[in-house]
Amino acid sequence: MNREDIFKILDELKNDKVSVEDAYQEIKDLPFKDLGFAKIDNHREIRVGYPEVIYCENKTIPQIREIIKFMLTKNNNILATRATKEMFDKVKDLDNKLKYNELGRTITLEVNEIKKTDSYIAIVSAGTSDLAVVEEAKETASILGNKVKVITDVGVAGIHRLYARLDIIREAKVVIVIAGMEGALASVVGGLVDKPIIAVPTSVGYGANFNGLSALLSMLNSCASGVSVVNIDNGFGAAYNASMINQL
Amino acid sequence: MNREDIFKILDELKNDKVSVEDAYQEIKDLPFKDLGFAKIDNHREIRVGYPEVIYCENKTIPQIREIIKFMLTKNNNILATRATKEMFDKVKDLDNKLKYNELGRTITLEVNEIKKTDSYIAIVSAGTSDLAVVEEAKETASILGNKVKVITDVGVAGIHRLYARLDIIREAKVVIVIAGMEGALASVVGGLVDKPIIAVPTSVGYGANFNGLSALLSMLNSCASGVSVVNIDNGFGAAYNASMINQL
Amino acid sequence: MNREDIFKILDELKNDKVSVEDAYQEIKDLPFKDLGFAKIDNHREIRVGYPEVIYCENKTIPQIREIIKFMLTKNNNILATRATKEMFDKVKDLDNKLKYNELGRTITLEVNEIKKTDSYIAIVSAGTSDLAVVEEAKETASILGNKVKVITDVGVAGIHRLYARLDIIREAKVVIVIAGMEGALASVVGGLVDKPIIAVPTSVGYGANFNGLSALLSMLNSCASGVSVVNIDNGFGAAYNASMINQL
Amino acid sequence: MNREDIFKILDELKNDKVSVEDAYQEIKDLPFKDLGFAKIDNHREIRVGYPEVIYCENKTIPQIREIIKFMLTKNNNILATRATKEMFDKVKDLDNKLKYNELGRTITLEVNEIKKTDSYIAIVSAGTSDLAVVEEAKETASILGNKVKVITDVGVAGIHRLYARLDIIREAKVVIVIAGMEGALASVVGGLVDKPIIAVPTSVGYGANFNGLSALLSMLNSCASGVSVVNIDNGFGAAYNASMINQL
Amino acid sequence: MNREDIFKILDELKNDKVSVEDAYQEIKDLPFKDLGFAKIDNHREIRVGYPEVIYCENKTIPQIREIIKFMLTKNNNILATRATKEMFDKVKDLDNKLKYNELGRTITLEVNEIKKTDSYIAIVSAGTSDLAVVEEAKETASILGNKVKVITDVGVAGIHRLYARLDIIREAKVVIVIAGMEGALASVVGGLVDKPIIAVPTSVGYGANFNGLSALLSMLNSCASGVSVVNIDNGFGAAYNASMINQL
């Protein structure tokens, strides 16, 4: 609601085209509209395929069930992350299109067909142990409407495997690199690819890995310039971020 | 260089259209070309305005002088970060177009005029103490060819200042948020803006701030979904990343 | 017991109004009375509705049962925190007015009706995952005799939800802010409200959250001036503190 | 600006008592007023004696000089914290009433006489090494209009010194406890006094003190219930907080 | 075995008072005897009542069973720490005098009656949650032949409880202070008692307690001078140490 909109209402009021009551109704919402909150929300509701996201950790099954039920009334796509198999079993009767990705621990529902982007997000991971995070990222990116290509098991200990897939990575619009242990893959990819890289440290490792601290610090200190980092194991956040970039 | 390219050279050789020497010249670079290293380098050199970057910390003045002298022969733009005033004073005779930003600790040289992007990067910062990082980011983004808009002193303790500038932030293509202390600004901006956000924790603060750890952890744990993070005080890295996204 | 009190006893003794034995009885408790220990205890016992508090973690069920039984003889209100459902099931036969709050893990017993304050404590929380701490704080504040208003799910990622409830928060006498992940809510509320704020970091989160360290550091480094902090997940401590302030 | 205010303007417009332009001027600020930001600011400006606060760390002397000059035009009291002696020497010509507290590193200016509260804040500290934080807290509390009583050098290693001053502490409305090393004083005072306690860990100590971490963790884990904590060495924050409570 | 001893043997040999073989037998053990290893071992074996100690954590039941069986052949007293109830149940058939302390998780066997010291060790603890460590310390000190007096539940939040028992603590020869949370008890006792104090931080607490780190740092930074510290929850180590001092 810009200057013109406000003047228009005031003019209409002055010229008796609207009542004081109606003018008030328009104007009383100014704070929120001006601040754009509604804009975001509208934007979200009208963009077909945009999912509502539920973070299931620390939520009870009745809570999750309630949220999904409510969402189904809004006819939106749904993405639930960090969902256990038990959670899925207790909600799957709500809609027979609900799907569960056991490795990625996601529940998804595609009520509106999602049109995918032409450009794609490359998801690159170091070891088979990082696959849970890969799957969370993949499911997130997909339901957000992105084409995704996944390249796994290309850790730096056998770097030729990475080179063999480098073309696919280079042609992506944005790259997600997922790695545990020492997280060196982010720096290596960052040195080879001229695209924005979102690095996801994983908690894969033991001992001085300190539950992902090792990979996290590595990625934050990457000597390659185009790398930014999200929280440990945060496949969802990386994909959400990558989706924003891919759809610019 | 694909299968066809190689067959073509070999056929030409077999048919005496090229000499063994020439064929060798083509083929000997296979490893590097296939791996794309040269591609990056060429790409970097031909893109007008792309700067060479020197990280001055831990380098001696003679080393920096030597590097700048060499770069001047290549006729490229130059960006040196973490440069002290003394460093600048000892190198400025090399070219009278060398400029120093004291707050941002950058030395820049624009030998080729840089054409700026139409879309812009918004750099948003919390307090006046974060300005050194802001300046490093601004100088980096600028010399990389980006239009930049800077919004400072909009920390969450007086959040109305942020709202007053929200339109400028929302119309950016990508947003850099720079904040020390508790780094809450990244989450707040992340909740209000539907653009990729690159958060830079700064070391501003004391005590339980632990030299920026507080803001770093805050930003990594942001409840807003579109936030990725770079190293503490890494204004350069954020801007480099933002530039990649802004120029997609 | 001040100078006058002591002189009075000594005078009475000198003038044979009291026996040596009685004077001794008065005087022998001097250390404790002067130091005020007894004062506290008396104060606590005579203030109707003041509960005895049991911290159940690391206590065995027989121990807890014993303590509650003893307390019942003193006819005081009771608050037990960090009590499991099993603990409650094993003690509930002791008095049929014992109540259990499963989410907040509290056992309460109101033997004396509690008169509530006119002013109130606002408990503000970021996400549904923080509700356990909210409930502990609410039960504590209530049995300590405070009116309480609870505002949940107003995390900074959707900050308009907070604004919609800001009036209620502003009219409180003291505000408890409960948030996990990056804990930014404390700073944002601190910037909007001119009341003492007691911030409770929660252990909600994962990865670089380090079991609440992220929110704890955020809150300690808050750029808003009126924020003080209690231990991670310490809903009880925050409410105890807020109660002291609310009842000043 | 409530419903009535808005209707009044609209009525005046409808009845041609104000022009469209004037009505617009009133209405365009709705967001801010409704959200109450201005209320805070106004509130702050009209309350006599309320100081503007400048955090000098990381600011240059010209910046500080500029801020003070601007503030002098507003005729407000001034408090600058973390100010070096050099900073003071370079700004003291601006107004001959500017005062410097060398130990507390504060600059203060009392342009409006400050009326002190009847109730007081007790500031209790463990050792002589904590005096810098004590002074910062005392200056802050004073210029915010509070009566203050300071009790120093009552660390737990010689606990009888604390008992000798206990009455003064008990009669305060709110207590600030400042201690370094192991910070045990906060728990001991918390066990003896039934008032809200704001604990300030200091960085006094060495080795496994880790620059105040030891006292910080101690205070956060205090077994006494009424203790909340601010950042290490944050005498200002504690006093600001205590002032809010003292003036409730 | 000093110079004289060696000369004596050599003289005897020279004078044919001992055979080469016998001289060799004396001399071949020089390294060990001179270095004193054997001395320690002999010393340990001949001192009646001195127990062999088994640390059960990370040992399998068959391993523990084997060790106890072997020890029984040596007719020594036995102390096993960190023993689960299951471990005890699986070894108790070995000797019907084996005893289990469930809270302290110790298995003890007194084959030789232990004569207790006249002086005693005072074990002082803060809360009921610290009792497991208290019991481990008490069992250890007892089987090592010390008289022990235990004073529990005298945490600093209700410091008058400590004063009521101070005489007992002061008359001990050495004092063990066991406390979790903020561990302030060690400093307070250290300030009141002129005896060596061995402080044991416990892992009792939550959140910013970080599994005992809080109490550990507190105790290491104690402002009271006579305090030394052992590992978190190490009741055994404290008692072993105290026993050495008590038996000097």
Add this chain to the structure above:
Amino acid sequence: MNREDIFKILDELKNDKVSVEDAYQEIKDLPFKDLGFAKIDNHREIRVGYPEVIYCENKTIPQIREIIKFMLTKNNNILATRATKEMFDKVKDLDNKLKYNELGRTITLEVNEIKKTDSYIAIVSAGTSDLAVVEEAKETASILGNKVKVITDVGVAGIHRLYARLDIIREAKVVIVIAGMEGALASVVGGLVDKPIIAVPTSVGYGANFNGLSALLSMLNSCASGVSVVNIDNGFGAAYNASMINQL
């Protein structure tokens, strides 16, 4: 593949000694051969007895089963580390020569008889609790073709036990020292033995051990010069490293 090799192929092609197709086959692998990846792989495959290594942690049983099945087709020796008993039970039907070391959690298969080295690796450990890591190291070193001598239970608290075995340690070609708690054994052995020492900190301990951090830091700070360190509990890595050195 050097300049001569390439010229030779091209000459042969030019002179019709090879077909274009064959020349292509040779040349297309240039990147990998030049970079040496294939060399490694070939090297690994042709060295009889060299095992493929599977890190089982975070892998599902079907995944492990699949990998072993594939390996069996290659007729190589197999080493799987961090394998649970359940994992072994679910794969042992694949080949009746598969062996399980329960303590070391390794699965091994020796299809090709392994010829052992003449020189040997000494594996020295401090306590019985470190045996799991000892076994992992021993199994790894053995299947990699090394003679191994194991010396256990020679922790520094009873240092004479170490001296009694010093000759065996000194005659090794390389020494692995495995110790938890304070990890002092590495320094002591490092001061007595003039051979490369690979130190393995273990997570054995509690409290301020912080899951092996204590031993890790000890070993990294060893005042003995010949000590290098691998990750906590990484018996495999130490043995792999030692094997490389032993087989130089």
Add this chain to the structure above:
Amino acid sequence: MNREDIFKILDELKNDKVSVEDAYQEIKDLPFKDLGFAKIDNHREIRVGYPEVIYCENKTIPQIREIIKFMLTKNNNILATRATKEMFDKVKDLDNKLKYNELGRTITLEVNEIKKTDSYIAIVSAGTSDLAVVEEAKETASILGNKVKVITDVGVAGIHRLYARLDIIREAKVVIVIAGMEGALASVVGGLVDKPIIAVPTSVGYGANFNGLSALLSMLNSCASGVSVVNIDNGFGAAYNASMINQL
């Protein structure tokens, strides 16, 4: 002051043998006497040679000068620790018997001749870099009236140096072990000596030493049973503790 004492005064009062005023004077101090604070102080003042201790860190020179001047009036021995050379130069005019130990950074004054104990404290240190802490411990122990024997440079990297001095260490009544880097010396001495050992980690080292954390953790996790630990570099605390034990 026990029951009899009080009755006696009251009886005297009743029988007019003392005035009310005098009785009050006796009784008003009850809290302190009963609690024994005065007892400590008296005890300290009458024990000849017992020094007053000044911790100079964070104190200004005028403060230190003031304290020493006051002490000189009490005719007590003086020990000031962490004193810089400049501090000494600015106070040495106060008494020409003031002595400065530059390495140990102590100022001492022996006004009363100190009679030394027969038994002695052994101070054992690892490297020449630890000498500052050795000197602080030695000066402290000496002025507290203990015979001291110092054995330096016996670090575990050349363990034969330790053995050569073992007899002296074994005959001490209590042993202080001072070591930086990995701090292994405490465990080795602890395994060889059957006396109470007070370990002092020093901040000597670099990198993963983390300013003494490495040695601190090592010593806390010592596998030798008789070791307790004081703060990093706390030579004073170790000596104070050892003195208490030596003088039992």
Add this chain to the structure above:
Amino acid sequence: MNREDIFKILDELKNDKVSVEDAYQEIKDLPFKDLGFAKIDNHREIRVGYPEVIYCENKTIPQIREIIKFMLTKNNNILATRATKEMFDKVKDLDNKLKYNELGRTITLEVNEIKKTDSYIAIVSAGTSDLAVVEEAKETASILGNKVKVITDVGVAGIHRLYARLDIIREAKVVIVIAGMEGALASVVGGLVDKPIIAVPTSVGYGANFNGLSALLSMLNSCASGVSVVNIDNGFGAAYNASMINQL
């Protein structure tokens, strides 16, 4: 000195071929000889070129001067590490062959010509900022008698530079990898080279680098199997270790 040696001396004594005094002289050293300490020392003294090593940090110039003077009398080569320029200037008069490496901070003296090994140590480093550590390692390895090849500035951000030098690295007998920031170079080299790798994390970096912690953790968690690690910036230790391996 075995059984036969001892019998021989005893026989000679018995048969009056040696005096008691001489027999004593032989026998009194048994402990040391048996334990082999002397063996090490002798070994060290007779091996030509083996240097005495002085760690200068925390040593005073007079101490260093004294040590070097003493060493000169023994006619050994000398290596002093962590020596400042000032230290060198104050000792260089002692022998005009003393040399200073300013970047590596080493003082060396080659009194005996050192014969170099045929095999060599490769020292590989990531950035120019790591050169100080490179130089320390190079000087150490050289004076220990090793041929050394240094490959610098091959960090993973421009990985083609590494490939261009891979042959030199692969032909080394042992490889030292020196890298700061995220330390990824160790893993990459470890994946490409089948030689023992000693990784040296450097403190180069800022922010979340935490003075080398980032690279340290990376290297300890390396997914490449042949990597062991020394302390941060410990070029000396890595070279000492590599020398042992290179000279096996």
